[in-house]
Amino acid sequence: MLFTLFMSFTLIAVVGSLLYYRTLIKPPPRNELIILFKNNKDLPSMLSRLPSILANAIFKSQGKNCNGFHAFPQISISIGPSLIDPKHVSAYKSVCCLKEKENCENEVAPICYPVVNIFRFQPLVFSLPCFPFSPFGIVYIRTSICQNHPILVGSKIKYTTSVKNARETERGWEIDFNVCALTENGDTVWKCVQTMLSRKRQQKVQRKSHHKDHSDECLKTQNSAIFSVPANIGLKYAAVTGDYNPHHICRLGAIMFGFPRKIAHGQWSLESCLGQLQKSTGIVIQPPYKVECAFKLPVFLPSDVRLIWSKKDNTTDFSLWSADGKLPHLTASLETRNVPYF
Incomplete structure (x- = not known):
């Protein structure tokens, strides 16, 4: 019931954007888009971006570079000092069944936590008119994380994220999301590359037989x-x-x-x-x-x-x-x- 009401509200909200959205589907100036946020709290919620995500899904075909850009748009997002909140880390550890430290002093953030702390940048990217792929059919296929130093709970971390290239494969288009976590002094302590796949429609079948x-x-x-x-x-x-x-x-x-x-x-x-x-x-x-x-x-x-x-x-x-x-x-x-x- 709640999901039905939610989707009804979303469909009503998207109607207005559909009337002018097609005029916005164009590469940004110099094929580069830079977005700045004061901290992770300023990132728009997934709900607020849903109408634009649905519009992208309607106007763009799954598994195709729909804008036909000569070069993939360079999308960069910078997020200012963001608190590694102890309560949020504790809730994250609980839902992932991670062991809690008895002594909370010098507690460190879990391995995957930094990208979770700024998850909302992903739906933001998917909702941008210059993002050339339909959000529907995009699946998470690989990730690579490197960390040099611990990220202490209670500290503040800055983030830089970028989406700068896509590769066409037999299965569809692979898109790399690059995320870096930095101290307030600008030292990089954590890096992650998340690879998404915009699947071609025929790839939905016969996956099981490949294993x-x-x-x-x-x-x-x-x-x-x-x-x-x-x-x-x-x-x-x-x-x-x-x-x-x-x-x-x-x-x-x-x-x-x-x-x-x-x-x-x-x-x-x-x-x-x-x-x-x-x-x-x-x-x-x-x-x-x-x-x-x-x-x-x-x-x-x-x-x-x-x-x-x-x-x-x-x-x-x-x-x-x-x-x-x-x-x-x-x-x-x-x-x-x-x-x-x-």
Whole structure:
């Protein structure tokens, strides 16, 4: 009922923008757009950008560079000093099942937290008239995180984000979102590249057949742990992060995006795996480190999943599977070293 009312309100709100929106679909001057925000609180909410996101979805085709620009528009967003709020970090740790420190002094932000702290920049980019892809059909396929120094809870961090290139592949267009976290003095402490895929329409089918059955290997390994993903985790995670994409929070929204049931957020899956890895192995992840992750099949809600891992020297490879080991959800690696990455 609430979702129906929400979508009705959104459709009414978008009607006005549709009348003039087509005149706005053009590259910015010098093919570069720079947006400045005082802090993360000034970022527009996902709800406020929804009419423009829907307009982009209506006027642009899925999996195509619809503006036909000679060069991909250079979109940069700078966000001023933003508090790493202890209450927000605590809520984030709780929803991702991360262990809370007994002593809150010198508590550090979780590995994926910085980009979650400014999540609202993504719907802002998707809503821009110069963004040449339809927001519908965009999926999160890879992420790479490097961190040189801890980010203390209670400190203030500045952010720079950019979307500067896209690559056409067989599956569609890959778009890189680059995020950097800096101290107030301007020193970079954390970097992330999130790769999104604007899927071609024919890529919606026959995904399952591309993955081999590794159930025997998964079930035989001793380095594994099974944990449950509750049905309401999408809504809980959205309440903390602001990522209210419909396919995460309700079945009707999932069906609209081509999924039979709600699916878990990819970022939640990765952070939860890192938390489970620390609990199961006793390792303490401290910077400098690098995390690389490739997302495979979605985690449907609710479900049981199996985390498996192997360690060699300073690298731990891990992956998330369905409990029976038949369906892969993500594959990743964690590398730690004594020398800074950048």
